[in-house]
Every structure is written in C-alpha cells, then in structure tokens.
Amino acid sequence: MTDVEERPAPPVTVFYDHGAEQVVLGSMLHDPLLVAEVEAIVSARSFHKPCHPILFETITELREKGRKTDPVSVAGHLADKELLGRLPGGVDYLRELLAAVPLTATVGEATHFARTVADKAVLRDLDAGLAQIRTAIRSGEATSPAELLERTRVMVTDLAQRAAGEGGPKRWRDIIRPALDEIERISEEGAGPPGIPTGISDLDRLIHGLQRQKLIIIAGIPGGGKTTLGAGDFVRSAAFKHRRATGVFSLEMTEQELFNRLICAAAQVPSDKVTEGTLDLDDWTAIARMCGDTEDAPLWIDDSKGLTMADIRVRARRLKQQHDLELVVIDYLGLIESTSSAPRNQQIDEIARSAKNLAGELDLPVVLLAQMNRNYAQRADKRPILTDLKESGGIEAHADVVIFVHREEQFDKTKRVGEADLIVEKNRGGARGTVEVAAQLHLNRFMSMALPEEVGSR
Numbered sequence: 001m002t003d004v005e006e007r008p009a010p011p012v013t014v015f016y017d018h019g020a021e022q023v024v025l026g027s028m029l030h031d032p033l034l035v036a037e038v039e040a041i042v043s044a045r046s047f048h049k050p051c052h053p054i055l056f057e058t059i060t061e062l063r064e065k066g067r068k069t070d071p072v073s074v075a076g077h078l079a080d081k082e083l084l085g086r087l088p089g090g091v092d093y094l095r096e097l098l099a100a101v102p103l104t105a106t107v108g109e110a111t112h113f114a115r116t117v118a119d120k121a122v123l124r125d126l127d128a129g130l131a132q133i134r135t136a137i138r139s140g141e142a143t144s145p146a147e148l149l150e151r152t153r154v155m156v157t158d159l160a161q162r163a164a165g166e167g168g169p170k171r172w173r174d175i176i177r178p179a180l181d182e183i184e185r186i187s188e189e190g191a192g193p194p195g196i197p198t199g200i201s202d203l204d205r206l207i208h209g210l211q212r213q214k215l216i217i218i219a220g221i222p223g224g225g226k227t228t229l230g231a232g233d234f235v236r237s238a239a240f241k242h243r244r245a246t247g248v249f250s251l252e253m254t255e256q257e258l259f260n261r262l263i264c265a266a267a268q269v270p271s272d273k274v275t276e277g278t279l280d281l282d283d284w285t286a287i288a289r290m291c292g293d294t295e296d297a298p299l300w301i302d303d304s305k306g307l308t309m310a311d312i313r314v315r316a317r318r319l320k321q322q323h324d325l326e327l328v329v330i331d332y333l334g335l336i337e338s339t340s341s342a343p344r345n346q347q348i349d350e351i352a353r354s355a356k357n358l359a360g361e362l363d364l365p366v367v368l369l370a371q372m373n374r375n376y377a378q379r380a381d382k383r384p385i386l387t388d389l390k391e392s393g394g395i396e397a398h399a400d401v402v403i404f405v406h407r408e409e410q411f412d413k414t415k416r417v418g419e420a421d422l423i424v425e426k427n428r429g430g431a432r433g434t435v436e437v438a439a440q441l442h443l444n445r446f447m448s449m450a451l452p453e454e455v456g457s458r
C-alpha cells in the first residue's frame with residue numbers, strides 16, 4: 001500500500017454544541033423576556049438537533065400571538081399540531097431543557113449561549129459550502145474558475161454578514177449620521193446632478209446623473225444608438241471630462257472599434273473617415289490633440305468575448321480595489337454568457353439581478369445595454385414601452401432606470417431627421433419623461449439641444 005492509502009481518515013468534526021442549544025431553548029421556556037433577546041441572535045436554522053428548530057419556532061410563534069411560552073403551553077401547542085412526538089421523551093424533554101438553565105438565568109448568559117449556537121451554525125454552513133465548491137471543482141460542474149471564485153465569495157460574504165449580525169434592521173439613530181454625511185457630500189460638490197453627469201444636461205435633470213448603486217438600462221433596436229449613448233456619450237463624460245474611473249466591458253466591439261468611436265466623437269471627426277482611411281491633416285491634428293488630452297483618463301476597456309456575469313464581477317471588483325472604480329458599462333446584455341441551463345428568459349433575469357447586485361456591492365452605477373424585441377417594429381405605434389425589452393420581465397424588475405433610444409427616421413426616413421428621443425420609461429424614485437437630442441451618429445454622439453458645449457470638443 002502507498003503512504004497515501006495508509007493514512008487514517010481525518011476525524012469528522014461536528015460543529016454542534018448540544019449543551020448550548022439546550023440552555024438557549026431552556027432560557028426561552030424559563031423567562032419569556034429572554035425570547036426576544038435570543039431571537040435577535042439565532043433563528044430556527046441555527047439549531048442542529050432535529051427537534052430544536054421545531055421548539056424554537058413554536059416558542060416564537062406563541063410569543064408573537066401574545067400567548068404564554070411556558071412548558072405547559074408549548075407542550076399543548078405541539079400536541080395540537082401533532083408534533084409533541086418529535087421530542088425525545090415528549091414533555092419530559094421540556095423539563096430537561098429547563099433543568100439545563102440556572103435558576104438565576106440572565107440575559108447575558110442567554111445571549112452568550114445563543115451566540116455559541118449561531119457561531120456553530122455558521123461553521124456548519126461554511127463546511128457544507130466548501131464541500132459543494134470542492135465537488136464542483138472535481139466534477140467539472142463549474143464552467144470557469146471565475147464562476148467558482150464568485151460562488152465562493154458570495155458564500156463567504158453571506159456567512160460573514162451573518163456572523164457579524166449585519167444586514168438586519170438599523171435603529172434610526174444609527175442611520176442619521178451616515179445619511180447626513182451623504183447630504184453634506186452632495187452639498188459640498190456644488191451644483192449639478194448627484195450622480196456622474198451623462199453629458200446630456202436635460203437627461204441629467206431627469207435622472208440626476210448616473211447614481212451609485214443603480215442599474216441603468218439603455219435599450220434600442222440595432223443601429224438605434226444605444227452603444228453611442230451608453231458606451232460613448234456616458235463614457236466620455238465620465239472618464240474624459242469628469243475624470244471618474246470607468247470600466248467598459250465591450251462584449252460586441254473590439255477595443256479598436258470602441259477607441260475609434262470615442263476618439264472621433266471627442267475630436268469631432270466623422271468615423272467613416274477612419275474606416276475608409278480618408279483622414280486629412282486637420283482630422284489627424286484633432287485626433288492627436290484629443291489623444292494627448294485624454295491620455296491619462298481613468299478609463300479601462302475589456303473587450304473579452306463570452307464573459308459571464310461572474311467574470312465581469314471579478315474583473316470589476318479588481319478595478320474597484322486597484323483604481324477605485326466609479327462606473328461600469330456593459331455592452332451588451334444579450335452577449336453575456338450564462339452557466340445555467342434554464343430557459344433564456346430566466347437566464348436574463350439572473351444576469352439582470354447580478355448586474356443590480358454588482359452596483360450595490362461596489363457602490364457605483366452599472367449601465368447595461370439591452371436590445372428590444374423584434375416585434376416592436378411591427379407595431380403601428382413605434383414609441384417603445386417596458387414590455388418591448390427583449391426577455392423583459394427580469395430586466396424591468398431589477399432596473400432602477402430604463403432609457404429607450406428612439407429615432408423616428410429609422411422607420412420613416414422623412415421624419416425628424418437627425419433627431420432622437422431618449423425616453424426615460426422607468427425612473428425609480430424620480431419622474432419619467434422624454435429628452436430630445438440631436439443625433440450626430442456620423443460623429444458617434446448625441447448632443448443635448450439645451451447645452452451647446454459638447455464633451456471633449458475641439
């Protein structure tokens with residue numbers, strides 16, 4: 001036999017403290033005033049012995065109904081629900097729990113043992129979660145290391161919050177100071193939108209800029225200008241003009257294509273001249289000047305294809321840690337890969353939820369570009385509505401802001417040539433409305449009709 005085969009199996013560790021669980025439940029039976037104190041620390045799932053979650057839920061249920069939580073009342077309630085037989089020894093087990101509690105049981109003792117029970121539950125969940133990760137690694141279930149890392153991070157973060165008691169209700173006095181600090185920060189920044197300016201003043205007045213923790217959806221039909229707006233105008237305003245660290249995940253265009261669009265828009269050079277190789281001296285001068293002006297712009301472009309949201313989260317998190325990332329733009333939703341075998345509409349729902357979670361986790365706005373349903377163009381009324389979003393249910397549910405890019409000349413070449421409507425169809429916490437802009441698509445940009453100065457103009 002090899003050395004490996006001769007090694008004894010490691011002992012199985014059970015993360016469970018029977019005595020602590022008994023003291024906690026016994027304290028709840030002994031003194032009804034301790035029920036609320038214990039309930040703030042543990043839940044039914046914190047207990048390991050099978051009958052203990054039943055007892056915990058029974059005691060808390062009786063308390064919520066304003067009824068007694070003494071052993072007689074608990075036994076009667078369990079008997080009514082035909083659950084008394086689930087206790088080893090029936091009523092005698094309730095007496096055993098009471099006997100485990102000192103006659104002078106205090107709040108401090110009860111909460112101490114409750115924290116022990118809660119800590120053991122976290123260890124059990126961590127052990128089970130790591131076992132699932134190991135199984136996924138060895139079975140090849142996961143499609144990429146990034147997915148495994150993301151699953152591990154989410155699990156550890158959730159358990160860390162539970163262990164620290166985070167994520168629950170906050171008392172009003174604990175909310176006041178951070179909230180006032182945020183109001184003061186906005187006031188000190190002076191006039192302008194509280195979020196990152198979009199570069200289109202009328203739009204900023206409506207949505208108050210690109211605000212932290214918000215998911216902003218920009219939707220349109222192919223060729224309508226959603227990339228021009230989201231990966232063009234928004235990015236130039238954020239990174240070039242306001243020097244806000246911006247990360248663009250371009251799943252459709254290459255970095256060269258995106259560079260051409262951004263630099264031509266900033267230098268006011270028709271992009272066709274770049275693709276056709278017909279730049280003149282003035283064009284070259286304008287482009288060179290703009291490259292110099294934006295060389296140190298805090299802009300990062302990732303044109304990797306076939307990314308999952310797990311991949312994007314890992315890369316965005318790295319940019320946040322290294323460069324204090326302030327804005328994420330993803331072009332576009334339909335090209336984000338899913339590791340799920342569920343129907344596409346469910347995959348889209350999960351992707352949108354993950355994008356919203358990313359905005360909250362990194363405390364920044366996430367701009368996600370999306371396509372519209374094909375049957376939208378067949379309607380007599382071409383003005384888009386939320387249900388026109390492709391696989392719309394999950395997108396509109398998770399989005400804070402939905403902006404449709406609508407150009408009438410795409411359907412009738414004689415109507416409103418060179419103009420577009422930015423239709424804010426959803427604006428959580430704000431008003432909906434329509435912003436009219438000049439569509440200078442030959443320069444890969446939209447221009448606010450209320451603001452003659454354009455971002456990065458020469």
